[in-house]
Amino acid sequence: MVAGVIVGIVALPLAIAFAIASGVSPEKGIFTAIIAGFIISALGGSRVQIGGPTGAFIVIVYGIVQQFGISGLVIATFMAGIILIIMGIAKLGSAIKFIPYPLIIGFTTGIAVIIFSSEMKDFFGLKMGAVPADFISKWMAYGLHLSSANIYAVVIGAFTLLVVFLWPKVTHKVPGSLIAIIITTLAVYFFKIPVETIGSRFGVISSSLPHPVIPQVSFTTVQQLIRPAFTIALLGSIESLLSAVVADGMIGGNHRSNTELIAQGVANMVSSIFGGIPATGAIARTATNIKNGGRSPVAGIIHAVTLLIIMLFAGKWAALIPMATLAGILIVVAWNMSEIENFMDVLKGSKSDAAVLLTTFGLTVLVDLTVAIEIGIILAAFLFMRKMMQSSSVQQAVFSPEHLHDEQPDLPDIPEGIDVFEINGPLFFGAAYKFKDAMRVLEDPAQVLIIRMKNVPIIDATGIRVLKEVNKDIKRKGTKLILSEIDSVQVTEELKKARLLFQIGKGNIKDTFEKALIRANEILLSKNNI
Numbered sequence: 001m002v003a004g005v006i007v008g009i010v011a012l013p014l015a016i017a018f019a020i021a022s023g024v025s026p027e028k029g030i031f032t033a034i035i036a037g038f039i040i041s042a043l044g045g046s047r048v049q050i051g052g053p054t055g056a057f058i059v060i061v062y063g064i065v066q067q068f069g070i071s072g073l074v075i076a077t078f079m080a081g082i083i084l085i086i087m088g089i090a091k092l093g094s095a096i097k098f099i100p101y102p103l104i105i106g107f108t109t110g111i112a113v114i115i116f117s118s119e120m121k122d123f124f125g126l127k128m129g130a131v132p133a134d135f136i137s138k139w140m141a142y143g144l145h146l147s148s149a150n151i152y153a154v155v156i157g158a159f160t161l162l163v164v165f166l167w168p169k170v171t172h173k174v175p176g177s178l179i180a181i182i183i184t185t186l187a188v189y190f191f192k193i194p195v196e197t198i199g200s201r202f203g204v205i206s207s208s209l210p211h212p213v214i215p216q217v218s219f220t221t222v223q224q225l226i227r228p229a230f231t232i233a234l235l236g237s238i239e240s241l242l243s244a245v246v247a248d249g250m251i252g253g254n255h256r257s258n259t260e261l262i263a264q265g266v267a268n269m270v271s272s273i274f275g276g277i278p279a280t281g282a283i284a285r286t287a288t289n290i291k292n293g294g295r296s297p298v299a300g301i302i303h304a305v306t307l308l309i310i311m312l313f314a315g316k317w318a319a320l321i322p323m324a325t326l327a328g329i330l331i332v333v334a335w336n337m338s339e340i341e342n343f344m345d346v347l348k349g350s351k352s353d354a355a356v357l358l359t360t361f362g363l364t365v366l367v368d369l370t371v372a373i374e375i376g377i378i379l380a381a382f383l384f385m386r387k388m389m390q391s392s393s394v395q396q397a398v399f400s401p402e403h404l405h406d407e408q409p410d411l412p413d414i415p416e417g418i419d420v421f422e423i424n425g426p427l428f429f430g431a432a433y434k435f436k437d438a439m440r441v442l443e444d445p446a447q448v449l450i451i452r453m454k455n456v457p458i459i460d461a462t463g464i465r466v467l468k469e470v471n472k473d474i475k476r477k478g479t480k481l482i483l484s485e486i487d488s489v490q491v492t493e494e495l496k497k498a499r500l501l502f503q504i505g506k507g508n509i510k511d512t513f514e515k516a517l518i519r520a521n522e523i524l525l526s527k528n529n530i
Contacts, residue, residue, distance in 0.1 A: 004302025041300025045259030084265030093257025110364025125153025160328025199319030392425030
């Protein structure tokens with residue numbers, strides 16, 4: 001219960017800040033933290049997970065609100081909830097772990113840069129209209145309005161940064177962000193400091209939960225919002241499961257990833273109906289919960305109840321919080337999200353990982369988060385296939401009988417009339433062309449062709465098709481095909497399904513190279529006798 005109260009206090013300024021940065025009114029962040037936070041703790045697959053709005057969603061939510069309005073955000077969040085539930089039912093919780101690490105670091109750091117950029121107006125108290133959405137246009141607008149900076153806002157923002165960074169040296173029990181909010185709010189209120197506050201921009205913060213509203217949905221709207229909904233679902237699943245993994249390490253537990261996804265889905269569906277924004281597991285708040293003794297879902301539930309009580313009895317005071325203070329808090333959030341050290345480590349690694357990292361980062365900052373994830377995954381997949389292709393080789397085995405007998409003295413001689421090829425690595429659509437090219441070398445093939453497949457772990461439809469074509473071509477030329485040393489169960493099963501083993505003949509499938517040579521000699525003898 002104590003941990004839940006502490007986390008509830010920690011979550012309040014973050015919920016407000018994330019909502020404002022996302023382009024919605026501050027109370028929507030509190031609604032989300034209360035409703036989604038309660039459901040995620042009550043139904044989730046992690047005992048200590050704390051759910052609510054997070055910085056990862058700011059970019060995508062802001063874009064949806066600007067393009068489709070609040071109703072579009074509600075629909076996209078509801079759709080994302082459905083997608084998360086489907087992912088959980090389909091047991092895709094473990095599949096999320098296969099998303100490339102450079103891609104995650106790329107878009108996370110990109111989001112951090114965007115959050116930092118978005119807070120410059122409030123941090124400096126610039127007198128300007130709506131901040132442009134485009135990254136470059138945003139900074140150009142800041143430059144044009146820099147002369148209108150409010151020195152009081154700058155001092156308050158800088159003070160907030162100082163307190164948030166230094167307060168942990170005093171105590172971890174009370175968050176530095178809360179101390180900064182209390183001090184700056186009291187200073188602005190009593191000394192009538194001329195800076196913008198939540199109240200001056202948004203009016204009074206609601207002190208009650210809204211009634212559920214289901215917006216009208218059309219097929220066209222669903223088509224337009226399906227991509228951002230998938231992005232919300234993907235971000236939510238990644239962050240919640242990463243948070244659950246971190247929590248497992250801290251408490252020695254073991255979360256249920258698919259149950260967690262279903263809980264996240266339900267939380268987003270219900271929260272959206274009450275006007276909330278996307279929610280997921282929050283790593284920092286979950287860690288705070290654990291450090292303060294939270295070991296069961298009760299802490300997360302108490303955290304939601306604490307936020308509800310604060311909203312009901314102290315919501316009106318939140319309107320006095322200076323915007324520069326929230327800007328300072330979000331700049332710290334951006335710094336913590338940036339993972340600069342991990343970014344530089346990946347950048348110094350392989351060129352392919354660096355390419356995925358920089359592409360995802362650049363597209364997140366300059367284009368769109370949804371595009372960044374799509375292109376990043378495609379690029380990572382292509383670069384992985386390229387590595388697999390490079391690891392695959394097809395070569396003709398050329399060796400003298402003396403060399404062969406040095407390796408395996410009991411093997412029979414390899415007479416003229418037998419060609420031996422070795423395939424090393426997976427025989428899939430990316431590497432099959434190498435096999436085709438190697439076979440073209442055989443302008444005048446021998447009477448028997450042995451293909452050694454000891455080092456082929458997997459084969460796909462393209463690889464099977466190439467083997468079929470080779471078998472068909474050499475049959476026309478009077479050559480017999482022998483497959484040797486198929487060790488992989490997957491390869492064997494796929495060849496059986498394709499009836500390729502039947503076409504080649506069971507007698508021409510050998511489990512050792514020695515048996516393959518004996519069979520080749522038998523074929524030569526029978527042909528010569530004929």
